[in-house]
Amino acid sequence: MHQKSQSRMxxxxxxxxxxxxxxxLIAxxxxxxxxxxxxxxxQKISRFGVVQGGNGFDNYTKLFDEPDFGGVMFRSxxxxxxxxxxxxxxxxxxxxxxxxxxxxxxxxxxxxIAPWAASVLMxxxxxKWMLDPEAGLVNMILVDLGLLDALGGAEADPLGKASTAMPWLVFVAVFVSLPFTTYALLAGLATIPSDVYEAAKMDGARKLRVYWSITLPLLxxxxxxxxxxxxxxxxxxFPIIWAMTHGQPGYSTATSTIFMFILKGTDIGESAAMSVVNFGMVIVLTAVFLKVSRWNTEVAR
Incomplete structure (x- = not known):
C-alpha cells in the first residue's frame, strides 16, 4: 500500500x-x-535609488495631479x-x-522581413534622419516637388510639431509591425482547407462574400x-518615440511609457506608480480586446 502511494506521488x-x-524562470x-x-x-526613493521609507499613496497622488497625466494616457x-x-x-x-x-x-x-529583422531603434x-528639417531626404523631395513652402517653408520640421510628428510616429510603428502580423496571418491562411473554397465556388459565392463569410471567420x-x-x-x-522625438515638444508626443521614463529622472517612486498604472492598463486593454474578439468562441466549420 505504501509503495502504491509512493508510486502515485x-x-x-x-x-x-x-x-x-x-x-x-517566469517567477x-x-x-x-x-x-x-x-x-x-x-516607497519614497531618492534620485540615487536609496529607499527612504514608506510613502503611502503619495506617489499616486502626485502622479494623478500631474497636469500632463490625462493627456498622456489619452494619447497612449x-x-x-x-x-x-x-x-x-x-x-x-x-x-x-x-x-x-x-x-x-x-x-x-x-x-x-527586412523591417522586422532590423533593429527598431535603428x-x-x-x-529621424530622413525627416531632418535641413538635410533630410523627405525635405529634399519636398523641395524638388515644390511643396515645401506649403508645409512651412525652408525650416519645415515634421517632428517639431505634434500635429505632424504623431502621424509619422504611427507610420514608423506600423512599418515595423507589418512583417510579423502579415506572416502570422499568412500562417493562418495556410491552415484553411482548400475544399471549403471549392464548395463556396460551386455554390456561386462571390469573392467578397467568400472572404467575409469564410476566410475572416477561419482566420x-x-x-x-x-x-x-x-x-x-x-x-x-519605447524606442520609436524616444529616438524620434523624446516625447517632445513638451509632452505632446509622449505616451505613458515615455512619461514613466521621464519621471524616473526626477522621482523614482512616482515613476514606479506610473509603471503600475501602465501594467494595469495593459491588463485592461487585453481583457477588453479578448472580450470584444470573442477569442474563446468556437468557429463554425
Whole structure:
C-alpha cells in the first residue's frame, strides 16, 4: 500500500521536472519584478535609488495631479488603437496578396522581413534622419516637388510639431509591425482547407462574400493572436518615440511609457506608480480586446 502511494506521488511530481525550470524562470523574470515594482510605488526613493521609507499613496497622488497625466494616457490609447488597427488592416491585405501566385513571390516575402529583422531603434533613427528639417531626404523631395513652402517653408520640421510628428510616429510603428502580423496571418491562411473554397465556388459565392463569410471567420484565431501581441508591443513601445522625438515638444508626443521614463529622472517612486498604472492598463486593454474578439468562441466549420 505504501509503495502504491509512493508510486502515485512520483507520477504526480514527474511533470514538475519538465515545467519546473519554466515556472522558476517566469517567477524570477516576470512575477518578482512586478512585485518589486508595486512595492516601490509605495516607497519614497531618492534620485540615487536609496529607499527612504514608506510613502503611502503619495506617489499616486502626485502622479494623478500631474497636469500632463490625462493627456498622456489619452494619447497612449489613441497611439495603440491607431497603430494596431492600421497594422491589422494592411496586414490582412498583404497576407491575401502574398497568398496568391505571382512572379518573384519569394523575393517579395523576403523583402517584407527586412523591417522586422532590423533593429527598431535603428529604423527609428533612420526615419529621424530622413525627416531632418535641413538635410533630410523627405525635405529634399519636398523641395524638388515644390511643396515645401506649403508645409512651412525652408525650416519645415515634421517632428517639431505634434500635429505632424504623431502621424509619422504611427507610420514608423506600423512599418515595423507589418512583417510579423502579415506572416502570422499568412500562417493562418495556410491552415484553411482548400475544399471549403471549392464548395463556396460551386455554390456561386462571390469573392467578397467568400472572404467575409469564410476566410475572416477561419482566420480569427491567427488574427486574434497577432492583434493581441501588437496591442501589448505597441503600448509598451519605447524606442520609436524616444529616438524620434523624446516625447517632445513638451509632452505632446509622449505616451505613458515615455512619461514613466521621464519621471524616473526626477522621482523614482512616482515613476514606479506610473509603471503600475501602465501594467494595469495593459491588463485592461487585453481583457477588453479578448472580450470584444470573442477569442474563446468556437468557429463554425
Amino acid at each position: 512520483s507520477r504526480a511530481l514527474t511533470p514538475l521536472i519538465w515545467i519546473g525550470p519554466a515556472v522558476i 524570477v523574470v516576470v512575477i518578482w519584478p512586478v512585485v518589486v515594482m508595486i512595492q516601490s510605488s509605495f 490609447l489613441i497611439w495603440v488603437v491607431a497603430v494596431v488597427v492600421l497594422t491589422v488592416v494592411l496586414s490582412l491585405a498583404l497576407a491575401q496578396l502574398f497568398n496568391q501566385k505571382f512572379p518573384l513571390k519569394r523575393v517579395a516575402r523576403w523583402a517584407l 529604423t527609428a533613427i533612420i526615419f 480569427r484565431p491567427a488574427l486574434t493572436v497577432a492583434a493581441l501581441i501588437n496591442v501589448m508591443n505597441v503600448f509598451n513601445n
